[in-house]
Amino acid sequence: MSTKKIKLKMSSRLLKKKARRGSFGAKKMCRFCASPEQEHGLDYKNANLLRSFLTERGKILPSRISGNCAQHQRHMAHAIKKSRVIALIPYCSYGY
Amino acid sequence: MMRYEALFLTVPEITKSEMETIEKQLNDLVIDAHGEIISFERWGKYRLAYPVAKNEYGVYYLTRFQVGPEHTQKLLSELKNFLDIKYGNLVKRTMVSVLPVHKSLEYQRPESLEETPQDVDDFLRKNKMGAFVGKSGASFKKPRTSKQEPVEVGDLDETFDAE
Secondary structure (H helix, E strand, C coil): CCCCCCCCCCCHHHHHHHHHHHHHCCCCCCHHHHCHHHHHCCCCCCHHHHHCCECCCCCECCHHHHCCCHHHHHHHHHHHHHHHHCCCCCCCCCCC | CEEEEEEEEECCCCCHHHHHHHHHHHHHHHHHCCCEEEEEEEEEEEEEEEEECCEEEEEEEEEEEEECCCCHHHHHHHHHHHHHHHCCCCEEEEEEEEECCCCCCCCCCCCCCCCCCCCHHHHHHHCCCHHHCCCCCCCCCCCCCCCCCCCCHHHHHHHHHHC
């Protein structure tokens, strides 16, 4: 007779994650998954949208801050890199 | 048929006749490859995110075309030679990308310098700040000009004496 192991303990990483969510508000949602219109606008030509995913120095925001899912974070990073080549978005902001 | 788009950045000094020749030759290039031009648009003049070939400003053009899969490779290499080498002095950056067939051709782009409102009142009206229309200059003080009467030193001395 095989006995199935039941995990009674919650991992410390998961506990920390739950505590963080509780203290900082609701879970972040990927805005592109939420609305198909926004997803359609995710393009290298739409510099205004892409600028909202850059830091002051012009670096790409990580998904833990932007709230994007892995797929859309990848698409967004790709679009930003293409947009930089065509000089719509800076590689690095001035004044640094 | 595959759909492609080419966005290219030109120097701001480009003339209308130069652009017309580029457009005509581009059209011939696509037709030779048994393709078809869908659109050719002038976005307008933009302030660039970083200087390109010592130019702070540039003019963007977007062209879209469709071509059969058997002629794609040839057309794309010819297009690259055409924009980057033949017109390399005018065209400074190019970006050729595939357009998904199932998606619509609508897209969003940033506002060009020609489209941005130059008048303060127009800007306020467009951005739902109608209450401030006509009051924009009220808060500004007049700059001090050289015509203003200079303060006499004698007057200052008198005030000191009075104290």
